[in-house]
Amino acid sequence: MNAYVVGLIVPIVILLFRTSTNRKRRGSPADVGGDPGYAVRNHRFASVISSAWEDVTTLAEMFEHSCRKHHDKLLLGTRELISREMEASSDGRTFEKLHHGDYKWVTYGNVFESVSNFASGLANIGHVREERAAIYAETREEWFIALQACFRRNVTVVTIYASLGEEALCHSLNETEVTTVICGRKELKSLLHISGQLDYVKRVICIDNDVPSDASSAQHGWKLTSFSDVERLGRENPVAADLPLSADVAVIMYTSGSTGLPKGVMMTHGNIVATVSAVMTIIPNLGTNDVYLAYLPMAHILELVAENLLSAVGGSIGYGTPLTLTDTSNKVKKGTKGDATALMPTVMASVPAILDRVRDGVFKKVHAKGGFSKKLFDLAYARRLWAINGSWFGAWGLEKALWNFFVFKKVQAILGGRIRFILCGGAPLAADTQRFINICLGAPISQGYGLTETCAGGAFSDFDDTSVGRVGPPIPCSYIKLVDWPEGGYSSTDLPMPRGEIVIGGSNITLGYFKNDEKTRESYKVDERGIRWFYTGDVGRFHADGVLEIIDRKKDIVKLQHGEYVSLGKVEAALLGSPFVDNIMLYADSFQTYCVALVAVSHSALSEWASKQGISYSDHSELCQKEEAVKEVHASLLTEAKKARLEKFEIPAKVKLLSDPWTPETGLVTGALKIKRDIIRKTFQEELSKLYAK
Known part of the structure; x- marks a missing residue:
């Protein structure tokens, strides 16, 4: 065999070996009872774990x-509160600003x-x-x-x-x-x-x-x-x-x-101890040197x-709040430190909406500076993106360190400069935001998938998994099974990837709903082996390496007049990538042939666009009524839809812009910032009717 042939074969063998190893290292098929389906467990444990300690069960x-x-x-x-002050904005409104000291x-x-x-x-x-x-x-x-x-x-x-x-x-x-x-x-x-x-x-x-x-x-x-x-x-x-x-x-x-x-x-x-014990095994080197910033509910x-x-x-x-998180947060007095700067955490948990805002804020500043600074940032970002995507032509080693020092250091300082790990959960994380965290903060971000009913346990992406749009293999206290959903066209025997409703079993599965036996029986089952399962209503698929991807939700499926099925949550996740969107709800009427959308706009993005266009307005409510603004936002949604390869019937044909933000205080989103679909629909019933009436 000549050297040329060896030179071709050896890299192929190595690649196949690596691929095979990679496929085995994240998840393994599991032999479990209950409803038939495709089941996977974490490959590092022969069965689900219940506690990391022999003598600790509570x-x-x-x-x-x-x-x-x-x-x-x-x-x-906890930070010492030095003073509360009222500041006036350019439009005459006053806002409370807080001056906090150091942590005690x-x-x-x-x-x-x-x-x-x-x-x-x-x-x-x-x-x-x-x-x-x-x-x-x-x-x-x-x-x-x-x-x-x-x-x-x-x-x-x-x-x-x-x-x-x-x-x-x-x-x-x-x-x-x-x-x-x-x-x-x-x-x-x-x-x-x-x-x-x-x-x-x-x-x-x-x-x-x-x-x-x-x-x-x-x-x-x-x-x-x-x-x-x-x-x-x-x-x-x-x-x-x-x-x-x-x-x-x-x-x-x-x-x-x-x-x-x-x-x-x-x-x-036992449920909560199981989840804590499982996550302990998958966050690298978590211990006494770590500092956690607590600000979520x-x-x-x-x-x-x-x-x-x-x-x-x-x-x-160290405790903080979403409104005092960074130096530029709404309630932080100008010239004083936000919670992250004062604490300099090493570990954070977050929901996608907060990370999206950090990303948008950074890109806004970069674009505002323009010139050489923007070109340098864009070059550094592109070089690191190539590396994260596996290209040998990307920035590795010394070049990576140089870009971090000269370009991304200021971005890392937004969250204190010491972040080494971020856990994101509560909703799907946009691929662009995940890459932003990887590149600009220089830290791995792991997406977690779980529910209150599973004590947050389910799946958790490995810290070294740089793929986007996936939520990892089952955590060590859980089995995950995909069960057929014929009505949606999903089967656990689908090729090349098994698909179906995500069902989670293990020691972290809760007892059920308090004083609600009917709902408990609908969602929970105990199989012949005594394993307790929760039926999530989410639809997923397993990749060849045992990693789960969420692809649909049973409750969010709407059938249009001509028989097309629209997954509302999937479309919303794709359209959230628009810089004009702070939040969005897609609405589909089964008696209509198209979808419409309510868009809670990003004030900063829409104002910046209006300024460039020379459009005058008295307040954001007036700006949202302007036809030019509606067209611009709709065009941006079409761009995001094209990126996500959405079908024509999935793309909102008409949109209504809303100036007021959707916050937990308004009752339109949950504490984890998930939209309350029915409440939004009832609140804006008149606006939705007008969209279909036009």
Whole structure:
């Protein structure tokens, strides 16, 4: 065999070996029971895991174990508030700006002492283990302490989004028969509005000291106590811990639900420990040197798992808010530091909407500078993109380091300059945003796929997997199975990739919905081997290397008049790539032949375009009415649709621009920023009707 032939064969053999190894290393077929389908497990474990420790099966044990091991290490940090100031904008409106100082830290040992004291205080004010307590507050240090304290008394915690509407709040508290509510001053005001409708609340513990003067009135039927007084009472009158078992319900988590009233998901201690244990095995070198920035709602399972994970490995948790996240965030006083700059975290969790805003902000500044700076940035970005896509012609090694130092260092400084890992969940992450994080922040970003019903567990992309649009193999505590959905045309025997409804099984699958047996029976099944499965309603496919990709959702399918099926969520995910779109909802009427869309516009992008076009307007509401603006945004959507190779019938034929943002406070999106489709449809019913009437 001559050298030429060897030269051809050897690289091919190496490539085939690498491909084969890569296909085996992320997921492996699993032999499981239940409904027939294509099942996969994490290849590194012969079966699903339930705990990373031999002697730890509950969250109370996990926290105590970590506090003893890391007694003198810093655990919780909160920034000192120096001042609140009101600033006027160019249009005459005033906005609150916050001036925060440095982080003040508390050690593991001191936090454990506070947790133990608060747990004793709960017993002293009359709360018994058979009663449920609700935490209804923004993410903060006291939220974490209250949670762990309840666990030490084996008290089930009901978690409620701080942004939840009054009807849903009343429903959640009454359905779970909550007797003690732990809340902030702002949330206490909401409780006052519905106090007459609350059937079981006896005690309210306010985290803040400056409570409304009428909050303790006997007419509300509750006794008001401060957080610090409960802690003091417990310190003076200690009560022995009453620790839970693995099968005990730790949390009833009320999702902010995209349809109707929220449902309470019952999670056992074992469920959450399983997810924490699984994620510990797949984030590289996670440990005592890591600093986590906590700003997402802790009433969301992603944040609750993340904070318990960091405390389990000896990391530090610094608290912030979405409105003070960076130096240029809305509530940060000009010239002062945002949370990320002050904390300099190494690890973050995020939802796509927040990362999209970081990306858009950076690109906006780059385009505004123009000239040599823009050309240099574009060159650096292109060189690194080639490398991440596997090209030998991209920037590697020393060149990569130089680009990071001279070009991307300022971008990395936005989030503190030390980020080494980002976990993204809650919704699909746009490919452009994922690449932006890889290149500009120089850090791997792993997409996670899970639900409240699976304790956030499901799939988690490997840190070294640079592919886009996929969510990784099953995490070690889960099996994932694809079950046939004939109506949608998906089958687990499809080639080249099995497809079907995603069904997740394992030790992280929750018990079901509180006081809702019908919905529980619809979505949960236990097979002949005792494995508990949750039917997600999402549709996915497995790649050859065992990595899952989400491709559809059963509930979002609408059949148009001529028989075409439109996946609303899939189209929305594609159109979110438009720079003019802050949020979007596609709407399809089965009696029509085309789709329409409601677009909550990006004020900055639309204003910049209007300025370049010389278009005058008094406010954004007026700008959104202008025909030129509607045409420009629609053209941008068509561009994104073409990139995503959408069918003609999937592309919105008409759009309505909306100037007001969709936030959890408006009730149009959930705390995780997912759109509430039914509520948006009802809110803008007149606008949708006009789109079809034209």
